[in-house]
Amino acid sequence: MNERPRSRKGAPGIVEVAKRAGVSPATVSRYFNTPSVVRGPTQKRIEQAASDLGYIRDRMAGSMHNRFSGTIGLIVPTIDNAIFAEMIEAFSTRLVQHDRTMLIAAHGYDLDRETAIVRSLLERRIDGVALVGFDHAQVPLTMLSQRDVPAISIWNYAPNALLPCIGADNFEAGQLVTNHILDLGHRKTVFLFANTKGNDRARDRLEGAKTAAKSYGLGSDEITVFDCSYDIGEAKQRVTEILKQKDCTALICGNDVIAHGALFACQALGLSVPHDVSIVGIGDFRGSAHMEPGLTTVRLPARKIGTMAADALVDMNEMGAAAEPFRHKVPLTFMDRGSTAPPNTAEPKRHD
Amino acid sequence: MNERPRSRKGAPGIVEVAKRAGVSPATVSRYFNTPSVVRGPTQKRIEQAASDLGYIRDRMAGSMHNRFSGTIGLIVPTIDNAIFAEMIEAFSTRLVQHDRTMLIAAHGYDLDRETAIVRSLLERRIDGVALVGFDHAQVPLTMLSQRDVPAISIWNYAPNALLPCIGADNFEAGQLVTNHILDLGHRKTVFLFANTKGNDRARDRLEGAKTAAKSYGLGSDEITVFDCSYDIGEAKQRVTEILKQKDCTALICGNDVIAHGALFACQALGLSVPHDVSIVGIGDFRGSAHMEPGLTTVRLPARKIGTMAADALVDMNEMGAAAEPFRHKVPLTFMDRGSTAPPNTAEPKRHD
DNA sequence: AACAAAAATGCAAACGTTTTCATTTGAGGA
DNA sequence: TCCTCAAATGAAAACGTTTGCATTTTTGTT
Numbered sequence: 140m141n142e143r144p145r146s147r148k149g150a151p152g153i154v155e156v157a158k159r160a161g162v163s164p165a166t167v168s169r170y171f172n173t174p175s176v177v178r179g180p181t182q183k184r185i186e187q188a189a190s191d192l193g194y195i196r197d198r199m200a201g202s203m204h205n206r207f208s209g210t211i212g213l214i215v216p217t218i219d220n221a222i223f224a225e226m227i228e229a230f231s232t233r234l235v236q237h238d239r240t241m242l243i244a245a246h247g248y249d250l251d252r253e254t255a256i257v258r259s260l261l262e263r264r265i266d267g268v269a270l271v272g273f274d275h276a277q278v279p280l281t282m283l284s285q286r287d288v289p290a291i292s293i294w295n296y297a298p299n300a301l302l303p304c305i306g307a308d309n310f311e312a313g314q315l316v317t318n319h320i321l322d323l324g325h326r327k328t329v330f331l332f333a334n335t336k337g338n339d340r341a342r343d344r345l346e347g348a349k350t351a352a353k354s355y356g357l358g359s360d361e362i363t364v365f366d367c368s369y370d371i372g373e374a375k376q377r378v379t380e381i382l383k384q385k386d387c388t389a390l391i392c393g394n395d396v397i398a399h400g401a402l403f404a405c406q407a408l409g410l411s412v413p414h415d416v417s418i419v420g421i422g423d424f425r426g427s428a429h430m431e432p433g434l435t436t437v438r439l440p441a442r443k444i445g446t447m448a449a450d451a452l453v454d455m456n457e458m459g460a461a462a463e464p465f466r467h468k469v470p471l472t473f474m475d476r477g478s479t480a481p482p483n484t485a486e487p488k489r490h491d
Numbered sequence: 492m493n494e495r496p497r498s499r500k501g502a503p504g505i506v507e508v509a510k511r512a513g514v515s516p517a518t519v520s521r522y523f524n525t526p527s528v529v530r531g532p533t534q535k536r537i538e539q540a541a542s543d544l545g546y547i548r549d550r551m552a553g554s555m556h557n558r559f560s561g562t563i564g565l566i567v568p569t570i571d572n573a574i575f576a577e578m579i580e581a582f583s584t585r586l587v588q589h590d591r592t593m594l595i596a597a598h599g600y601d602l603d604r605e606t607a608i609v610r611s612l613l614e615r616r617i618d619g620v621a622l623v624g625f626d627h628a629q630v631p632l633t634m635l636s637q638r639d640v641p642a643i644s645i646w647n648y649a650p651n652a653l654l655p656c657i658g659a660d661n662f663e664a665g666q667l668v669t670n671h672i673l674d675l676g677h678r679k680t681v682f683l684f685a686n687t688k689g690n691d692r693a694r695d696r697l698e699g700a701k702t703a704a705k706s707y708g709l710g711s712d713e714i715t716v717f718d719c720s721y722d723i724g725e726a727k728q729r730v731t732e733i734l735k736q737k738d739c740t741a742l743i744c745g746n747d748v749i750a751h752g753a754l755f756a757c758q759a760l761g762l763s764v765p766h767d768v769s770i771v772g773i774g775d776f777r778g779s780a781h782m783e784p785g786l787t788t789v790r791l792p793a794r795k796i797g798t799m800a801a802d803a804l805v806d807m808n809e810m811g812a813a814a815e816p817f818r819h820k821v822p823l824t825f826m827d828r829g830s831t832a833p834p835n836t837a838e839p840k841r842h843d
Numbered sequence: 844a845a846c847a848a849a850a851a852t853g854c855a856a857a858c859g860t861t862t863t864c865a866t867t868t869g870a871g872g873a
Numbered sequence: 874t875c876c877t878c879a880a881a882t883g884a885a886a887a888c889g890t891t892t893g894c895a896t897t898t899t900t901g902t903t
Contacts, residue, residue, distance in 0.1 A: 150638050152859055163883045168861055178869095178881065193637060198614045199551045199560065200859035203888040208551065210594075210615065219580035219777075221573065228571035231597060240611060242562075242592055245580060259592060262550045263562065285545060286502050371778045399778065406783035425571075426723045426751065431758035504889055515853045520891055530851065530899090552889035555858040844903100851898065861887085868881070873874100 151192040160188035171196055202264060211452050212260040212268035213243045214253060216338075220369070221396070221424040222441060223271070226294070229445030230269070237453045239266070248337045250276045257282060267452035269293045273300060274339045289455035289462075293448045294439075295340060296468040305447045305467040309340050309421075312437045313347025315473050316419040317391055319435070321355045323481045325389035325417060328352075329381060330364040331374065331401065332393035341393050344421055348391055363387075367397050374400025375407070382408055388416060388482040395420035395427045398434055402478065413480035423474055432477025440469050503544040512540035523548055554616060563804050564612040564620035565595045566605060568690075572721070573748065573776040574793060575623070578646070581797030582621070589805045591618070600689045602628045609634060619804035621645045625652060626691045641807035641814075645800045647692060648820040657799045657819040661692050661773075664789045665699025667825050668771040669743055671787070673707045675833045677741040677769060680704075681733055682716040683726065683753065684745035693745050696773060700743055715739075719749050726752025727759070734760055740768060740834040747772035747779045750786055754830065765832035775826055784829025792821050 157164040162181060170177045170185045177185070188194075202208040213230055215223050231241045242260055246253040253270075257279035260268060267289040280301075283290045292304040320328055330349075335342040345364065352362050363385070367377050374397040378390065382404065392398035398420030405412045412418055412432055420427065423438035447467060455462045509516040514533060522529045522537045529537070540546075554560040565582055567575050583593045594612055598605040605622075609631035612620060619641040632653075635642045644656040672680055682701075687694040697716065704714050715737070719729050726749040730742065734756065744750035750772025757764050764770055764784055772779065775790035799819060807814045 154859080164859090165861080165884080166882055168859095169882085172861080176881075181881080193634065195610060195613050195634065195638075197616060197859055199554055199616050200888090201861065202551055203555075203859085203890090204861040205888095217580060218570075218583065219576045221576075224571040224573075224576050228569060228597060231570065231595065235596065235608075235611075240594055240596065240615060243583070243595055244587065244592065245583060256587075258547060259587075261547045263592060264549065264551050282545065282547065286547075372781045375781050400781060403781050403783045429724045429727050429752060429755050431755045505891095506889080516890080517854075517892080518852055520889095521852085524891080528851075533851080549889055552858090553891065555860090555889085556891040557858095847900105847902085849898100849900075851896100853896070854894090855892100856894105857892085858890085859888105863886085864884090866881100866883070868879105870879085871877090873876085 151194050153194070153196070156185065156188045156192055156194045159192060160184040207266050207456060208264040209239050210242050210263065210265050211239050211449070212257075212265040213241055213448075214256055214260075214268060215243065215245050215271050216248045217245045218243065219245075221426075222394070222422055222439070225425070225441040226445035226448075229442040230449050231445075233446045233449035234453075237449065239449075239453065250274070250337060254279045261286065261288065266456050267291075269448045269452060270302070272339050273297065273302075273304075274337055289452055291448060291451060291455075293444055295343070296466065298466060300466055303451070303465050305444055305451060305465075305469065307439050307444075307469050307471050309343035310347035310350075312421050312439070312471055313344035313349075313393075314351040315347075315437050315471060316421060316435075317348040317351035318355075319473065319475070319479065320389045320391055320417060320419060321351065321357075323389075323417065323479060325482050326357070326361075327387040327482075328363075328389040328391055329385060329387045330362065330391045330393075331367045331377065331381075331397050332364060333369050333397070334366050344393050367393070367400075369394070369396055371396055371400040371403070374398075375404045376400075378404035379408060382410070382416070389479075390416060390418045392418065392420045395422040395424040395434060395436055398436065398478075399427070399430070402430060402434065412478050414483055417479040417482070419479055423472075428474070428476065430478075434474075435476045435479040436474050438472040438474050440472075443469055503546050505546075505548070508537065508540045508544055508546045511544060512536040559618050559808060560616040561591050562594050562615065562617050563591050563801070564609075564617040565593055566608055566612075566620060567595065567597050567623050568600045569597045570595065571597075573778075574746070574774055574791070577777070577793040578797035578800075581794035582801050583797075585798045585801035586805075589801065591801075591805065602626070602689065606631045613638065613640065618808050619643075621800045621804060622654070623647075624691050625649065625654075625656075626689055641804055643800060643803060643807075645796055647695070648818065650818060652818055655803070655817050657796055657803060657817075657821065659791050659796075659821050659823055661695035662699035662702075664773050664791070664823055665696035665701075665745075666703040667699075667789050667823060668773060668787075669700040669703035670707075671825065671827070671831065672741045672743055672769060672771060673703065673709075675741075675769065675831060677834050678709070678713075679739040679834075680715075680741040680743055681737060681739045682714065682743045682745075683719045683729065683733075683749050684716060685721050685749070686718050696745050719745070719752075721746070721748055723748055723752040723755070726750075727756045728752075730756035731760060734762065734768070741831075742768060742770045744770065744772045747774040747776040747786060747788055750788065750830075751779070751782070754782060754786065764830050766835055769831040769834070771831055775824075780826070780828065782830075786826075787828045787831040788826050790824040790826050792824075795821055 154164045157167045244256045271294045292302045295306040296308045332345045333341040378401040390401045420436040423436045427434040505519050506516045509519045596608045623646045644654045647658040648660045684697045685693040730753040742753045772788040775788045779786040
């Protein structure tokens with residue numbers, strides 16, 4: 140009984156609406172794009188017909204003419220990550236406010252996968268894309284610029300960045316926390332950073348930290364850096380080993396996740412933070428403020444970055460070539476909380 | 492004078508590729524869709540031409556015929572949330588493996604916004620959509636089914652669910668943790684749950700917890716439930732107040748975030764966990780295992796849910812009406828860690 | 844070598860909109 | 874009322890693919 144219309148499904152198109160409203164398809168199209176150009180009574184009839192039929196416009200068909208698809212891409216190393224989740228949420232929310240939708244994909248710090256993703260997004264005709272960080276292969280960048288698809292770097296800031304960027308100065312972040320620790324008088328410190336390969340954030344932070352350390356007169360041989368993956372459990376494990384072998388009073392962590400792990404490691408070893416060991420992180424993730432003790436860290440305004448990025452991309456679409464190139468540096472805030480203190484003059488407790 | 496080009500700058504289309512390869516556009520199209528139907532030498536030429544020109548196919552134009560767009564939607568209450576982030580990542584990753592992309596949006600527990608989002612996704616011709624939970628307005632569900640767009644519920648399981656579902660039994664989760672606490676001998680317990688309005692997960696868990704409590708003979712008046720938002724800081728604050736006023740030996744938390752806050756509150760008050768207070772959560776988020784003490788909780792296999800959901804949706808596309816309806820219940824694992832112990836017989840320390 | 848069957852390719856008509864250009868309608872001035 | 878001009882609408886040609894059908898090429902058989 141359910142006769143199959145020649146159109147694939149029962150979904151009514153613009154022409155059915157037009158028929159029912161007694162106008163031409165062109166007018167219906169205009170009504171949805173620029174309501175003001177159709178007369179009041181006509182509007183009413185179209186509106187009525189559309190809602191009777193449950194019409195939903197097909198933006199894909201529309202984008203074949205429009206140049207714009209209303210979809211904007213976001214490429215992140217990983218979604219499952221407290222740092223980025225806040226930014227992603229803000230980005231997405233702002234996009235919805237601009238009547239755009241977000242296409243997101245994660246590459247897991249693999250530049251080849253990133254290239255594949257960019258291609259895939261381009262196949263879907265994205266109107267713009269935000270890429271996390273500065274480390275990118277040349278190919279995807281070329282594909283984007285050839286097609287005039289606006290692309291921006293987010294999360295990082297650099298005055299000479301290739302793409303327009305919105306982000307924080309990670310070098311400065313590294314300096315900030317290191318200065319704090321050294322100002323407190325610590326000299327026996329350990330640096331724990333994520334693998335810097337294909338991760339320019341970690342690299343810049345570490346550079347900043349090293350630079351700060353050197354400016355305090357520490358020799359290269361006094362700066363001990365450990366690699367540590369982005370995982371609380373592994374960080375905890377790592378720090379536990381380090382603390383057993385090495386005599387140190389402060390842990391400078393490349394990000395808050397590592398710092399969380401470090402804090403738990405200390406607690407497990409019965410070391411008091413900050414009495415026996417001071418810990419700093421970078422990021423100020425959800426939760427860092429409320430741990431016991433609160434984590435001293437540097438706040439990266441993740442939501443702000445996401446919101447600004449969404450605005451910027453939409454703006455670049457609307458302005459076209461007239462959009463000014465930009466490089467926005469978002470401010471870092473040092474959050475001095477309970478996990479740092481001057482070094483304990485007495486010997487730290489041993490834990491054997 | 493500011494003429495915007497209507498088509499993408501210089502972007503070569505299938506016909507340019509065809510011309511260069513000396514074949515018809517139809518053959519090029521076939522090459523990209525079903526390489527096996529074009530002969531070896533022809534393949535080579537097309538491949539060459541495409542790469543010379545930097546051709547990127549326009550899947551939007553393709554989807555006008557295809558019925559499928561290769562895009563699948565995921566609608567979550569919020570992205571910025573440890574629980575969902577893992578699932579989202581897994582969902583997205585699996586989709587990429589199926590050569591699909593993910594369109595994601597968050598509604599912030601607002602059903603009207605969810606409706607708007609479904610409409611917006613439908614305008615983009617999604618091939619299917621996964622919705623978190625069972626609480627949905629009727630309108631979006633109707634829109635989806637009218638258009639034969641597969642929709643599934645994820646995260647929750649119920650034997651009589653309206654949509655096919657993949658998820659855990661939250662009632663059972665609530666029971667599990669409550670039983671554990673009561674088995675240990677606790678009777679002075681407090682329940683801390685997220686607001687159950689528009690959040691069927693929280694509702695089911697709380698029901699499960701209450702049911703378990705009653706089966707241990709606790710009267711309704713002995714079951715104290717506090718509302719607590721999904722935020723470490725607020726939970727910490729809340730628990731601090733509660734612990735000051737109420738005499739209790741165990742905190743049953745509706746999710747791990749609340750449990751984290753509770754743990755920090757205890758630490759701040761100088762109460763020992765689990766010696767003075769036992770704490771359980773639900774979820775087993777990243778990090779819960781590595782805190783000090785490790786959090787006793789129930790593991791929800793978030794990644795598994797994400798992966799299964801992606802598979803299911805793709806399958807429903809490929810099978811069409813032939814796909815069997817399903818209701819998958821993913822297993823819960825009770826994780827017994829350090830945050831729970833039998834109640835301390837001595838009076839808990841006071842903290843004034 | 845010739846022929847039938849199968850495989851590969853080409854042609855042209857969709858797909859559901861937007862948009863240009865032409866036409867009709869309506870408003871305002873005489 | 875008639876006429877002019879602007880505003881509203883309609884007709885039809887795109888947009889970049891896919892696909893049914895027709896045609897050509899290849900392959901396998903005798």
